[in-house]
Amino acid sequence: MTRLNGCGALVTGASSGIGAATARALAAEGAAVALVGRNAARLAEVAAQITGAGGRAVVLAADITEVAAPGQVVADAVAALGRLDIVVNAAGVMLNGSSLKRPFDEWRQMVDLNLTALMAISKAALPHLVAAAGSGRGVTDLVNISSIAGRTASAGAAVYHATKFGVTAFSESLRQEFARRNLRVSVIEPGAVSTSLFDHGDPVARARLAERLAEVEYLQPEDVADLVTHVITLPRRVALAEVVIRPIDQI
Numbered sequence: 001m002t003r004l005n006g007c008g009a010l011v012t013g014a015s016s017g018i019g020a021a022t023a024r025a026l027a028a029e030g031a032a033v034a035l036v037g038r039n040a041a042r043l044a045e046v047a048a049q050i051t052g053a054g055g056r057a058v059v060l061a062a063d064i065t066e067v068a069a070p071g072q073v074v075a076d077a078v079a080a081l082g083r084l085d086i087v088v089n090a091a092g093v094m095l096n097g098s099s100l101k102r103p104f105d106e107w108r109q110m111v112d113l114n115l116t117a118l119m120a121i122s123k124a125a126l127p128h129l130v131a132a133a134g135s136g137r138g139v140t141d142l143v144n145i146s147s148i149a150g151r152t153a154s155a156g157a158a159v160y161h162a163t164k165f166g167v168t169a170f171s172e173s174l175r176q177e178f179a180r181r182n183l184r185v186s187v188i189e190p191g192a193v194s195t196s197l198f199d200h201g202d203p204v205a206r207a208r209l210a211e212r213l214a215e216v217e218y219l220q221p222e223d224v225a226d227l228v229t230h231v232i233t234l235p236r237r238v239a240l241a242e243v244v245i246r247p248i249d250q251i
């Protein structure tokens with residue numbers, strides 16, 4: 001199946017987890033994929049998996065929280081791929097813990113990456129997505145990875161929730177703004193997925209979350225990548241605008 005033949009895609013967070021799985025899935029559908037993340041070695045591994053399977057990938061190593069980086073990676077992606085039909089914003093970090101004890105810098109890191117960088121990549125990509133919608137599939141896709149943490153809030157994760165609520169609101173507003181221009185904006189809200197997202201930040205908060213999810217069979221990154229691919233490959237008339245995907249046993 002190569003439903004995305006001729007498409008250019010940019011995926012942030014492509015060095016691991018959901019972003020890496022999504023990049024592989026889009027490449028398997030024929031898209032040429034620009035892989036964005038800080039870890040050049042891990043991006044090169046994902047690129048090798050893609051090219052080894054007969055796909056096309058370019059590595060764009062960047063810290064997208066740096067002010068000039070989002071504009072640069074979007075420009076580099078367009079230069080390398082010739083067009084931009086798909087953007088998947090998957091880069092994110094979760095640093096939970098006591099709002100009294102944890103440093104403000106952790107809050108800033110989450111806002112800078114989960115929200116500001118996502119908005120900056122989207123802003124830089126919008127003109128290219130609008131332009132590409134006039135040819136090829138006749139539709140282009142901006143997919144933002146939010147979370148079930150963007151739907152309901154709980155204690156000890158105030159800023160992670162704030163960023164994910166923000167992503168969901170940002171996506172819905174953009175969806176309405178571009179609904180008549182053949183640019184679909186979708187927001188995906190996963191529950192627990194087995195990735196390195198849980199490896200960062202306060203060990204106490206991490207242990208508490210692991211305990212809360214002890215009975216849950218986490219999703220695999222490929223489960224979310226399958227959903228993203230489904231959203232993107234739907235007929236032009238169909239917009240799956242907001243989708244929750246969670247483990248069957250996550251309450």
Ligand SMILES: NC(=O)c1ccc[n+]([C@@H]2O[C@H](COP(=O)([O-])OP(=O)(O)OC[C@H]3O[C@@H](n4cnc5c(N)ncnc54)[C@H](OP(=O)(O)O)[C@@H]3O)[C@@H](O)[C@H]2O)c1
Pocket residue numbers: 012013014015016017018019036037038039040042062063064065089090091092093094113114145146147148189190191192193194195196197198221
């Ligand atoms: N795992 C879950 O249970 C879950 C649930 C709901 C939502 N999500 C969301 O899914 C998204 C993907 O997370 P994941 O679970 O796949 O976690 P992950 O495996 O830790 O992936 C995070 C990605 O973000 C990239 N990244 C981090 N800082 C960056 C920076 N400054 N500049 C560029 N890239 C950066 C990382 O790459 P480098 O280290 O190479 O920079 C990595 O590729 C996140 O937005 C997360 O909030 C995850």
